Amino acid sequence: LVSFSRDPGDGDMPQPGSLEHYGDGLLWLKGQHIHAVGHFSELSLSLPEGIPVYDYRDKLIMPGFIDTHVHYVQLDIMASYGRQLLDWLNDYTFPEECRFANHAHAEALSNAFLDEMLRAGTTTAQVFGSSHPVSVDAFFSACKSRQLRMLVGKVLMDRNAPDALLDGATGIADTERLIADWHGKQRLGYSVTPRFAPTSTKIQMDAAGALLRNEPTLWLQTHLAENSGELDWVAELFPGSRDYLSVYEDAGLVGPRSTFAHGIHLNNDMRKRLAERGANIAFCPSSNLFLGSGLFDRAAAKQTGMAFTFASDIGAGTDLSGFGTLKAAYQVGQLGGQPLTAWQGFYGLTMGNAKALSLDNHIGQLAPSLEADFVVIDPQATSLLSRRISHCTTLGERLFALMMLADDRAIYETWAGGRCQHRRDRSQ
Ligand code: GUN
Ligand code: FE
Numbered sequence: 243l244v245s246f247s248r249d250p251g252d253g254d255m256p257q258p259g260s261l262e263h264y265g266d267g268l269l270w271l272k273g274q275h276i277h278a279v280g281h282f283s284e285l286s287l288s289l290p291e292g293i294p295v296y297d298y299r300d301k302l303i304m305p306g307f308i309d310t311h312v313h314y315v316q317l318d319i320m321a322s323y324g325r326q327l328l329d330w331l332n333d334y335t336f337p338e339e340c341r342f343a344n345h346a347h348a349e350a351l352s353n354a355f356l357d358e359m360l361r362a363g364t365t366t367a368q369v370f371g372s373s374h375p376v377s378v379d380a381f382f383s384a385c386k387s388r389q390l391r392m393l394v395g396k397v398l399m400d401r402n403a404p405d406a407l408l409d410g411a412t413g414i415a416d417t418e419r420l421i422a423d424w425h426g427k428q429r430l431g432y433s434v435t436p437r438f439a440p441t442s443t444k445i446q447m448d449a450a451g452a453l454l455r456n457e458p459t460l461w462l463q464t465h466l467a468e469n470s471g472e473l474d475w476v477a478e479l480f481p482g483s484r485d486y487l488s489v490y491e492d493a494g495l496v497g498p499r500s501t502f503a504h505g506i507h508l509n510n511d512m513r514k515r516l517a518e519r520g521a522n523i524a525f526c527p528s529s530n531l532f533l534g535s536g537l538f539d540r541a542a543a544k545q546t547g548m549a550f551t552f553a554s555d556i557g558a559g560t561d562l563s564g565f566g567t568l569k570a571a572y573q574v575g576q577l578g579g580q581p582l583t584a585w586q587g588f589y590g591l592t593m594g595n596a597k598a599l600s601l602d603n604h605i606g607q608l609a610p611s612l613e614a615d616f617v618v619i620d621p622q623a624t625s626l627l628s629r630r631i632s633h634c635t636t637l638g639e640r641l642f643a644l645m646m647l648a649d650d651r652a653i654y655e656t657w658a659g660g661r662c663q664h665r666r667d668r669s670q
Contacts, residue, residue, distance in 0.1 A: 243267030243279065243303045244637070245608035246593040250585035252544070254638070260589070262608075263637055269303060271614045274389070274660040279608050298618050301654055302640075304588065305607055306365025306615035307564035308595035309554050311463065311503040311524035313370040314355040314394075315342050315377060316557025326534050327469035330558065338557075339397075340406045342372035348380035356384055360664040362563040363617040363653040366596075366605055368433055368463055368501060368524075368553075369394040373407045375416040382424045389428065389659035391605055391613065393461050395435030396420055400446045414449045421453070425460065429604075429613075429659070433461035433501075439476050439489045451494030461499045461599070464490065466523070467512075468504035469535045487512045496521050499600055503555060504529075505548075506536040513546035522598040523548060526555035527570035533558050540571075541580050551598045552590045564591045565648040572645065584641035613659065619644065620654040620666070627652065 243264045250256030268285045270278040278285055289295070315338070322334040342348050348371075359367060371377035371394055378396045385392040398413045409416065417434065425432035436442045436450050454460055467473060467486050476486050483489045487508070490496050498520035505516075505523035516523065525538045543550045552567050553559075561567060568587040575582045596606025604613050621640065622628040627647050634640045644652065656664040 243269060243608055244588070244641070245279070245305055246585075246589040247607060247609070249594065250583075250589050252583070252586065254583065256585045256638075261585070267303065269608060269614075269616065271660050274613055276608060276610055276612050276614050278610055298654075300620075300622065302619040302621060302644075303608070304617055304619060305592040305596075305605065306617055306656065306658060307363045307591045308551075308599070308601075308606070309359070309364050309367040309562075309564070309567075310501050310522070310551040310595050310599060311370075311526060311553035312367050312556045312559075312562075314352060314381060314556075315339050315348075315370065315372045317351060317355050317358070319557045320560065322557070326471070327558075328471050328475070330533060335557070336404050336407055339372040340404065342377040343374045343406070345376045345380060348372075348374070348377045349384065352381045352384040356388060356390065357664075358562050360656045360658070361653060361666075362650045363619075363656050364562065364564060365615040365617075365656065365658040366391045366601065367393070368461065368599065370435055370437075370463065371396050373397040373399050373409050373413070373437075375420055378420050379423075382420075382430055385430060386428055388663060389661065390663075391429035391601070391615065391658075393431040393433045393463075393599070395433040395461075395463060398434075398436040398446055398450060399441035400443050402441050413446060414453070417450075417453065421457065421460065425457075431459075431461060433463045435462075436464050436495070438465040438472070439486065440472070440479055444493070447489070447493035447495065454497065454499075455494060458499075461501070462495055462497065463501045464495065464503070466490070466502035466505050467507040468530075469533070470507065473507055485509075485512060487515060491515070501551065501599070503553065504535065504538070505550070506530060506538050508542075510542065510546050513542060513548040517547040517549070520549070523550045524553040524555070525550045525571065526553045526559055526567075527574045528560045528567060529555035529558035530574065531570060532560050537574050537578050539578060539580075540575060540582070541578070549598050551595045552587075563648075563650055563653075565645060565652065567591070568645040584638055584645050587645050588641055615658045616656075617653055618655040618657075619648070620652050623648065623652040623654070
């Protein structure tokens, strides 16, 4: 078992006390929760008679992975060739999102997306629907029947997109209805979702801010400073604003439950303002490379105290797997002279992301009373991984080999809400 309780720091060795590693761990579940965690040799003595015990010898158990920014409605446009952000939106994304007005389609894609997430070891995500409320009803409903902890929201967009996607004045009313039906029910949460500044009027963004003021338990997700064409467009649309971030600040959208995807083109002043409000930037490395958006500056984030999380940003991202996201983050880091340690990576995917989303009372660690969401990783999943790992002498080396070489074949099982929800085909 490996589980992080706090930030391991930037060094080659984790800060003392930041993680727990049991070579002979026992994870004891009761219903949907973790009851106890400890050494098998000690804790097994107190197991009640007749309780089922599963043996995962030679496997590694970690908390379920968390993805702080992903679009379920873009699953089918992954790997769309040859465009950068604004053309990619117009040529591929907007036409695809039009399909989500249809309930049967939204339901089928919700289930396909959740199957893929669980196959990749991701148990919680903060998700964009389309602008159609039915896309969010279908998604919440699929999560509810699987008892998953998920955040999602209906995209708000009332300008600069095809008519079929614009919500106009009904966008806020539909959002209120979805919040009333789903927010805080079971393990579900609502994330207010203005797409980004160019596709919402000031009126719509102010109304979104009013929703957050009235209900502080809501989340907020949008995009910020991803692409240079986008920056020029925002400057043109909001000539009175000091910078891109102040467009969101003026609408009351920047707070401790706000996630801004990308944040590549920020200055230190903006980073400090995000830090002061406790907001986080979702670092989406495979998306940033795929769209040619730029290289996220992790060192500047650390220096200014700005929190960042790890995310796939499917369908611009190329990998649903948390391993794939960390691999891309390492590559982006290397290009900026900032190699990512495996400690930082796996802390980020689990406890770091949980904390930034204010979900660390529920998920992110293997600890008593938290929810039983975890992955069973198979370091012998492929012959290559197996060879490489057999040459590792430390846990840090093994985690780094996983981060660079593993994919969904290394996810042996995924458990969420105390139930095994994905089991790898054992015949492969
Ligand atoms: N900016 C506005 N919308 C989107 C989107 O769907 N994906 C990405 N990557 N950036 C965006
Ligand atoms: Fe995105």
